[in-house]
Amino acid sequence: MRNLLALLSGSLFGIGLLISGMTDTTKVQGWLDIFGAWDPTLAFVMGGAILPMTLAWWLTKRIRPLVGGSFPPATLPEIDRRLVIGSVLFGAGWGLAGLCPGPSVASLSYGGTGGMIFLAAMLAGMMIAPPLKARLDSPVPAA
């Protein structure tokens, strides 16, 4: 059951990314490019995705997960170096290529060699991240 639901969720996510145009890097970069011909599509995608998810989060207060267990606990409203530095690095790469993790897998079958190289580099980045993450977790040395 758990695996079937994961397959269903991944499939819907992939088709959603495909039809929304989010596997087209020019649409992503067009949204980020406020000094160019600005393309608002990404805002519609985000808005569309947030609607069902808001309802889903509301339901988590009333029901249990279908497969049992509990829902992920809310995170504390704390900002740390990891969150900020990681997001800045991610954003820089996202703007550079117009791809993020979901669309890079969704477009793998039709994104050509460039898409494959991006995915390989992204997986390599994910592999080298844990030690960097640990270093950012250590306390800041006194200046």
Added chain:
Amino acid sequence: MNPDWIMGLSGGLLIGIAGAVFLLGNGRIMGASGIIGGLVDGSGRSNAMERIMFVAGLFLAPLAVTLFTGAPETHVTSNVWVIVAAGLLVGVGTRIANGCTSGHGVCGISRFSFRGIIATVFYILAGGLSVVLFRHVLGVI
């Protein structure tokens, strides 16, 4: 309304339903970088099968649809160095920040998560600066 916006909204709704299935079904947050990253660095070994099935759907469903509809153009840059640098940044950054556009963006904002909103603000600002710098200043993309 612009047809691209309608497609964006429709696709967005499907993405949100996908996240709702993963949350209400499996009790998990649908974050692409976390699901993939857990397989790559071994941290997700305890529920590897669920991750593999999600990634399989994410890859196979668009493949199946595009067999009938034809595949859209992705317009990925032909500059290999740009692609490699971008991929590394996305891989490292999303794992350090514990999330990307789906986890922090879609799932975080809809939960009114402070960390999700802050992450989204920073990656959008950095993404905007990146496009301005590399497109308009340096002219490499």
